[in-house]
Amino acid sequence: MKNSISRRTFLTKTAALGAGAYPAMLALNLLPAAPAHAFDLHAGSGKGKHLIILGGGLAGMTSAYELRKLGYRCTILEARQRSGGRCWSVRGGATTAETQNPQHTAGFDKGLYFNAGPSRIPHHHQLTMHYCKELGVPLEVYNNVNEGSYYFAEGKGPLSNKKVRAREIHNDMRGYLNELLAKAASQHQVDASLSAEDSAKVLEYLRAEGGLDIDKLYKASARRGYLEQPGAGNQVGKLGNPHRLADIVSSGLLDPDFYNVAEYTYELQMTMFQAVGGMDRIAQALEARVADCLKLGAEVTTIQNQAEGVKVVYKDQQGTHELTGDLC
Numbered sequence: 250m251k252n253s254i255s256r257r258t259f260l261t262k263t264a265a266l267g268a269g270a271y272p273a274m275l276a277l278n279l280l281p282a283a284p285a286h287a288f289d290l291h292a293g294s295g296k297g298k299h300l301i302i303l304g305g306g307l308a309g310m311t312s313a314y315e316l317r318k319l320g321y322r323c324t325i326l327e328a329r330q331r332s333g334g335r336c337w338s339v340r341g342g343a344t345t346a347e348t349q350n351p352q353h354t355a356g357f358d359k360g361l362y363f364n365a366g367p368s369r370i371p372h373h374h375q376l377t378m379h380y381c382k383e384l385g386v387p388l389e390v391y392n393n394v395n396e397g398s399y400y401f402a403e404g405k406g407p408l409s410n411k412k413v414r415a416r417e418i419h420n421d422m423r424g425y426l427n428e429l430l431a432k433a434a435s436q437h438q439v440d441a442s443l444s445a446e447d448s449a450k451v452l453e454y455l456r457a458e459g460g461l462d463i464d465k466l467y468k469a470s471a472r473r474g475y476l477e478q479p480g481a482g483n484q485v486g487k488l489g490n491p492h493r494l495a496d497i498v499s500s501g502l503l504d505p506d507f508y509n510v511a512e513y514t515y516e517l518q519m520t521m522f523q524a525v526g527g528m529d530r531i532a533q534a535l536e537a538r539v540a541d542c543l544k545l546g547a548e549v550t551t552i553q554n555q556a557e558g559v560k561v562v563y564k565d566q567q568g569t570h571e572l573t574g575d576l577c
């Protein structure tokens with residue numbers, strides 16, 4: 250019997266596992282490389298040629314920016330009244346309209362913004378960092394991890410319907426699981442293949458990882474925070490007791506929504522970056538380089554291949570227009 254899996258089933262199962270479907274598909278070669286053939290893009294190769302670029306998002310504007318370096322004349326047609334596409338930072342007064350809903354206007358105070366699209370530049374997005382450097386967009390570290398944030402599980406269980414610090418759940422789980430493993434390792438249940446010396450090292454690791462005491466037991470420690478902060482003199486602070494493992498489980502705090510340790514994954518590992526002042530600074534820097542060839546409010550409605558090029562029809566507030574571009 251043929252052992253096959255549909256793309257939909259694969260995506261559903263991968264998502265259910267909590268892994269990113271996109272990197273998994275790349276790794277399994279289920280997403281083939283973009284089929285575009287290699288272009289002959291040497292300096293001056295674009296002389297006398299007109300290219301029409303659909304969409305003034307980061308991809309469209311970067312394409313125009315690079316192609317113009319090679320001498321191509323470019324026209325970017327962007328349906329919206331702003332550039333940047335998904336790379337959008339909402340600021341006070343910004344509006345957005347949905348097909349079924351009335352227009353929303355952001356009432357933010359001056360200086361405040363919300364990155365509605367991309368907010369993080371991961372360590373492996375070297376191309377993005379390259380363009381930020383070339384375009385003079387300053388970057389700063391993006392804090393992807395906040396152990397002081399709260400979980401709030403709605404439902405049953407003694408820890409639900411109230412605020413619980415992420416650091417408490419993370420450290421309690423590390424503590425309990427490493428205590429279990431340390432006990433098993435002490436009885437040579439999990440380390441049969443290890444030498445006595447290596448076994449001792451594993452135990453030492455489990456103690457450090459779980460924050461276990463000398464008896465390999467998980468108890469209250471400063472890792473999970475204080476009920477009363479330590480101060481000067483004899484104010485040593487008051488430690489909070491670990492939550493019971495059964496309480497954590499029954500309150501739903503091991504559900505993927507809560508225990509989704511994003512920073513374990515390659516794409517979200519620290520250190521991450523963001524553009525200082527909002528991610529739309531990247532779009533704005535690109536727009537400044539290509540503004541003279543960018544048409545806003547120009548929605549492409551038809552694309553027709555022709556013997557000698559391509560015909561693109563777009564509409565704007567003035568009406569319907571045609572543009573012809575070259576095949577390259």
Ligand SMILES: Cc1cc2nc3c(=O)[nH]c(=O)nc-3n(C[C@H](O)[C@H](O)[C@H](O)COP(=O)(O)OP(=O)(O)OC[C@H]3O[C@@H](n4cnc5c(N)ncnc54)[C@H](O)[C@@H]3O)c2cc1C
Binds near residue numbers: 304305326369
């Ligand atoms: C909520 C969210 C969070 C994200 N977070 C991250 C992140 O943290 N880090 C990261 O690296 N990436 C992130 N991404 C992905 C990133 O935003 C996109 O990969 C990137 O912005 C895509 O750029 P693009 O130019 O290819 O497409 P788009 O930005 O979608 O640009 C396409 C453009 O085409 C225009 N257009 C569409 N149809 C027409 C038409 N008929 N005529 C004319 N114009 C048209 C659109 O208006 C748009 O401006 C996130 C995306 C979203 C939505």
